[in-house]
Amino acid sequence: xxxxxxxxxxxxxxxxxxxxxxxxxxxxxxxxxxxxxxxxxxxxxxxxxxxxxxxxxxxxxxxxxxxxxxxxxxxxxxxxxxxxxxxxxxxxxxxxxxxxxxxxxxxxxxxxxxxxxxxxxxxxxxxxx
Amino acid sequence: xxxxxxxxxxxxxxxxxxxxxxxxxxxxxxxxxxxxxxxxxxxxxxxxxxxxxxxxxxxxxxxxxxxxxxxxxxxxxxxxxxxxxxxxxxxxxxxxxxxxxxxxxxxxxxxxxxxxxxxxxxxxxxxxxxxxxxxxxxxxxxxxxxxxxxxxxxxxxxxxxxxxxxxxxxxxxxxxxxxxxxxxxxxxxxxxxxxxxxxxxxxxxxxxxxxxxxxxxxxxxxxxxxxxxxxxxxxxxxxxxxxxxxxxxxxxxxxxxxxxxxxxxxxxxxxxxxxxxxxxxxxxxxxxxxxxxxxxxxxxxxxxxxxxxxxxxxxxxxxxxxxxxxxxxxxxxxxxxxxxxxxxxxxxxxxxxxxxxxxxxxxxxxxxxxxxxxxxxxxxxxxxxxxxxxxxxxxxxxxxxxxxxxxxxxxxxxxxxxxxxxxxxxxxxxxxxxxxxxxxxxxxxxxxxxxxxxxxxxxxxxxxxxxxxxxxxxxxxxxxxxxxxxxxxxxxx
Numbered sequence: 001x002x003x004x005x006x007x008x009x010x011x012x013x014x015x016x017x018x019x020x021x022x023x024x025x026x027x028x029x030x031x032x033x034x035x036x037x038x039x040x041x042x043x044x045x046x047x048x049x050x051x052x053x054x055x056x057x058x059x060x061x062x063x064x065x066x067x068x069x070x071x072x073x074x075x076x077x078x079x080x081x082x083x084x085x086x087x088x089x090x091x092x093x094x095x096x097x098x099x100x101x102x103x104x105x106x107x108x109x110x111x112x113x114x115x116x117x118x119x120x121x122x123x124x125x126x127x128x129x
Numbered sequence: 130x131x132x133x134x135x136x137x138x139x140x141x142x143x144x145x146x147x148x149x150x151x152x153x154x155x156x157x158x159x160x161x162x163x164x165x166x167x168x169x170x171x172x173x174x175x176x177x178x179x180x181x182x183x184x185x186x187x188x189x190x191x192x193x194x195x196x197x198x199x200x201x202x203x204x205x206x207x208x209x210x211x212x213x214x215x216x217x218x219x220x221x222x223x224x225x226x227x228x229x230x231x232x233x234x235x236x237x238x239x240x241x242x243x244x245x246x247x248x249x250x251x252x253x254x255x256x257x258x259x260x261x262x263x264x265x266x267x268x269x270x271x272x273x274x275x276x277x278x279x280x281x282x283x284x285x286x287x288x289x290x291x292x293x294x295x296x297x298x299x300x301x302x303x304x305x306x307x308x309x310x311x312x313x314x315x316x317x318x319x320x321x322x323x324x325x326x327x328x329x330x331x332x333x334x335x336x337x338x339x340x341x342x343x344x345x346x347x348x349x350x351x352x353x354x355x356x357x358x359x360x361x362x363x364x365x366x367x368x369x370x371x372x373x374x375x376x377x378x379x380x381x382x383x384x385x386x387x388x389x390x391x392x393x394x395x396x397x398x399x400x401x402x403x404x405x406x407x408x409x410x411x412x413x414x415x416x417x418x419x420x421x422x423x424x425x426x427x428x429x430x431x432x433x434x435x436x437x438x439x440x441x442x443x444x445x446x447x448x449x450x451x452x453x454x455x456x457x458x459x460x461x462x463x464x465x466x467x468x469x470x471x472x473x474x475x476x477x478x479x480x481x482x483x484x485x486x487x488x489x490x491x492x493x494x495x496x497x498x499x500x501x502x503x504x505x506x507x508x509x510x511x512x513x514x515x516x517x518x519x520x521x522x523x524x525x526x527x528x529x530x531x532x533x534x535x536x537x538x539x540x541x542x543x544x545x546x547x548x549x550x551x552x553x554x555x556x557x558x559x560x561x562x563x564x565x566x567x568x569x570x571x572x573x574x575x576x577x578x579x580x581x582x583x584x585x586x587x588x589x590x591x592x593x594x595x596x597x598x599x600x601x602x603x604x605x606x607x608x609x610x611x612x613x614x615x616x617x618x619x620x621x622x
Contacts, residue, residue, distance in 0.1 A: 045304055
């Protein structure tokens, strides 16, 4: 048990991302309401974004803005600065996830206008008629 | 504009034209067709030159903005991506000529929106085959997907619902891919494919690297509609506007299969433990065999031509995934050749379907009675496409299937060989049923069929070209394999 707790505490950021991801996954697969599915999708994507960002963290490190002259004289100590690349990648991933959400919301609007509801089973019922 | 960066223009032309189509198309409809077809013709021409250069001098890479790899973003052109570049260009060009007619009929006053998305989709596909950066690949994958969501949602009736399902499934796929790339990045600290491949050669990544490959594969399988994950495809492609299905059906799945090849053999390598592991390899070939059989059986249950074709696409994805996972030279040759052949076959059948939809409106089998007499050219080309799908020599479909079967025998994967033969039989049943209905049945009395004429010339020409291409590719398979496909196989084959 102690080992298990140690395992969770040592890599707690990964456990959090997996938990969040499963919550999102459940909402996408299990929920009947289309908006809830979409929110599940957002949680799912956010979990992955958090995974990337948490991987870039270094204890006691500064933001990666350097003084040119200082660097030229003393070089860079990588332990002192945070790697900005994961954060930059996630900016792009956020843009992607926002665009997907935007398209999905526009489509939901069309579905609502056509069927008057966003519950999956009610829509299927209307389709069968 | 020099020859060394011509492939960038291949990608840039449809992207820039997309904005002009949106702007000028609002003002007047006459701009839309010449701009779209013109830019794709330019891309086709340029990609043929790029292909010539690759054959003459070998592959090359291009650093965007002169930021050196592995820090900058690289565009890589080798034999395989040159083949894909030409394939995408020619299929998109041929498809767009027919799409113009069909979109002007189906989506009046929305043509400029349709073709803006259409051109961005093609830009994304070009990007996917050119990029040498694993994270860029994710972004481009999402560009193609988002534009496809939009295009599908433009369809009538249940199309928005099908599109929403596709969004949920597609996002799961893309997120899994991103997660896999994340694991790779955490282990290697790089995103450049060649750079990662170099590091994986020497390091022992253990479980984390294997997990990353598993995540990437599952992500791509969702996107390519590999059998148990195919749920979104039939609805999405059969309810989409015909013009969108024309380009999405032949290209999207095939490009994703190309991506699987790229990831498996350009990032990981042929002798990577996870790929050579017999249980995993056999398991995936078995799933592919089940995919082929189930999708063929499902196709048999359809009563609508377009829906039937979508299930055939799912079966064909099984062919190629199985062929790649045989992991031998013959199977790989078959798979790469089948990517090319299947794109052209699917294009031919969907062009025929588009011509039929243009005249009939609805492709229920009852509607097709006596259609051979009304639309002889369309149906003749359809028959060629159908023969290629079945695998009748000398059409292209026969030769790639032949390589796949030989590869299966070589690897001793009998279940896969049986699945291929079974699926050919089913395809024969599927298409001869349509030929029977169209040729021998008297026309139904419930439809105003006497008015049905042959499709307009701008839909016939691309259709006949694609049907002729099937026979030409089939007859020139030998030299094609020797000069291009053999060189396009990933390292290690």
